[in-house]
Amino acid sequence: MTALLAPRTTPNGHQPFARLAPPPETGRARATRFVLAGLRIALGWVFLWAFLDKLFGLGHETKTEAAWINGGKPTLGFLKFGTEGPFAGLYQAIAGATWADWLFMTGLLGIGVALIAGIGLRAAATAGGLLLVLMWTAVLPPANNPIIDDHLVYAGLLAVLALTDAGDTFGLGKAWARTAIVRRMPFLR
Numbered sequence: 786m787t788a789l790l791a792p793r794t795t796p797n798g799h800q801p802f803a804r805l806a807p808p809p810e811t812g813r814a815r816a817t818r819f820v821l822a823g824l825r826i827a828l829g830w831v832f833l834w835a836f837l838d839k840l841f842g843l844g845h846e847t848k849t850e851a852a853w854i855n856g857g858k859p860t861l862g863f864l865k866f867g868t869e870g871p872f873a874g875l876y877q878a879i880a881g882a883t884w885a886d887w888l889f890m891t892g893l894l895g896i897g898v899a900l901i902a903g904i905g906l907r908a909a910a911t912a913g914g915l916l917l918v919l920m921w922t923a924v925l926p927p928a929n930n931p932i933i934d935d936h937l938v939y940a941g942l943l944a945v946l947a948l949t950d951a952g953d954t955f956g957l958g959k960a961w962a963r964t965a966i967v968r969r970m971p972f973l974r
Contacts, residue, residue, distance in 0.1 A: 822903075822932070822954035825946050828939060831899025832913065838892035853890060862886045863923070870925030892916050900946070903956015907974050910947035914940040 838845050839859040842852025851857035864880035879885045892912055899909035917940040921927070927934035945951075954960025958974075967973045 789809045818951075818954040821946060821949055821951040822956065823905075824942060825900050825951045826955065827904065828942060828946070829897050829902075831897075832893050833897030833901060833938070836890060836897055839890065839893070853886070858886055860889050869921045870922075872925065876923050889916075901956075903952025903954075903958040904961040905954045905973055906947045906950070906958065907972055908945040913943045917943070 791849050814883035834845075837843060839845045839857075840853045842849035842855060844855065847857070847859075849855065851862070858881035860879070864876045864885075868876040893916075896909045896913040896916070898903040900913075918938040919933060921936035921940075924934075926932070950958055950962075952961065961967055963974055
């Protein structure tokens with residue numbers, strides 16, 4: 786919300802604009818903040834759960850013996866056997882590569898934690914959006930629709946969360962925004 790501006794006279798006679806309090810929040814705006822915070826936390830859990838399942842082999846998608854801590858390769862199964870379409874060869878070539886495993890797992894963890902905590906949403910949305918678009922390109926065309934699937938919807942939701950400062954509600958976004966590093970580099974907001 787934009788703050789209202791009104792002229793004010795200073796001791797030296799200048800009349801710069803001073804910020805007045807923002808108008809009171811409407812019920813709709815408050816509900817929107819809460820819904821976006823809930824969606825942020827839920828999407829953060831999607832990323833964090835994928836990380837935990839692949840790290841420990843919790844049995845949902847990753848069996849214990851295929852867990853990363855047990856020597857498993859988090860990118861091997863899907864990229865080697867689950868990809869199809871025009872980019873399948875590219876993804877199959879990097880399946881199980883150590884650098885790909887580390888990049889993928891670090892991304893899942895960082896994006897999940899950032900979303901749940903409500904910090905670094907711009908960076909998390911950028912990284913998460915890129916990861917989701919790459920996952921969308923790994924299975925073209927999508928199974929249930931010729932163009933759109935959940936990966937693109939989630940990428941769009943990430944953009945909305947970053948653009949609306951959704952980390953401020955039920956998150957550490959406001960405190961994070963006041964840190965020196967974020968004030969110097971606002972893209973970390």
